[in-house]
Amino acid sequence: MGKASRDKRDIYYRKAKEEGWRARSAFKLLQIDEEYNIFEGVKRVVDLCAAPGSWSQVLSRNLYLPAKLSPNSNDSDLPLIVAIDLQPMAPIEGVIQVQGDITNARTAETTCFYSTIHISRYYDYHPSINLFPLHISVTGLHDMDEFVQSQLILAALTIVTHILKRGGKFIAKVFRGKDTSLLYCQLKLFFTEVTFAKPKSSRNSSIEAFVVCENYSPPDGFNHKDLHLLLEKIGSPSGADDLDCSSGWLEGPNKVYIPFLACGDLNGFDSDRSYPLPKRADGSYQSLDPVQPPIAPPYKRALEMKKASSHGVQGLEKLSLDP
């Protein structure tokens, strides 16, 4: 019997069939919850790249159904679960589905709409957890894979920064590679706790891991609307002018944060300054406009993260590739 067929019939594959999960990856989320208690106190969840829906099933069974079946159940207090994917999926009780591309600005808007309309109507606060099985179809062309990954991260962060409340969580599947440290640093900009986990149901032979980000706490002065603009332009087939990160359209601390998030770039910035000054045509720096934000930490955090990325990420080495 070949390795692939043996793998397919592992214990989690069988258990998933027996217990009615749409994919064995349900166990990965359940095991992440066992270790990090991610569902505690959670009332709002957005499941990005959700089809065929095993993570949404976990959310329905662990959050929605217990609340619905509780004797004190109140319709206005049921958890809100929004699932997004390019593909349609069979309905799941308590899960609102949005079909769309998460790298597209319109999908991001729809997600925000669904999340905020329910929240503002009933609860007046934002979702506390985002799940993101970041799925990259590996092409084998390194540049292409890297580009797709960076686009998905940008898309996920756009949605995250628009709807996550302070203290919220973000869980994403990632592929470990040379850029994992950079990804860690990018996420560290927004969350005080970023940990890589390898649940036991994730095959040792797979380079997948899960990043568990806790305590959402965006840096001072970060304007999330700029991420959305970037997504819109990049995702637009309409021929709209490309907004690259050095085109001068960014202001204040975002001059540092956005290039760092979009492509890990902190080059060209003077590390003695809190944020870069605009340059004149002759290359000299313009003085600070008095209405600009005061010189304060803004990009020190990004710079520290960038430095940390060259020293490796604690915990990652534990995620051995060996069985």
Ligand SMILES: C[S@@+](CC[C@H](N)C(=O)[O-])C[C@H]1O[C@@H](n2cnc3c(N)ncnc32)[C@H](O)[C@@H]1O
């Ligand atoms: C591995 S599957 C996710 C499995 C799912 N989390 C589960 O538990 O059943 C990856 C999904 O990502 C979706 N996907 C990939 N790129 C996407 C994008 N740009 N926008 C929305 N969905 C995307 C694919 O359609 C696919 O259904």
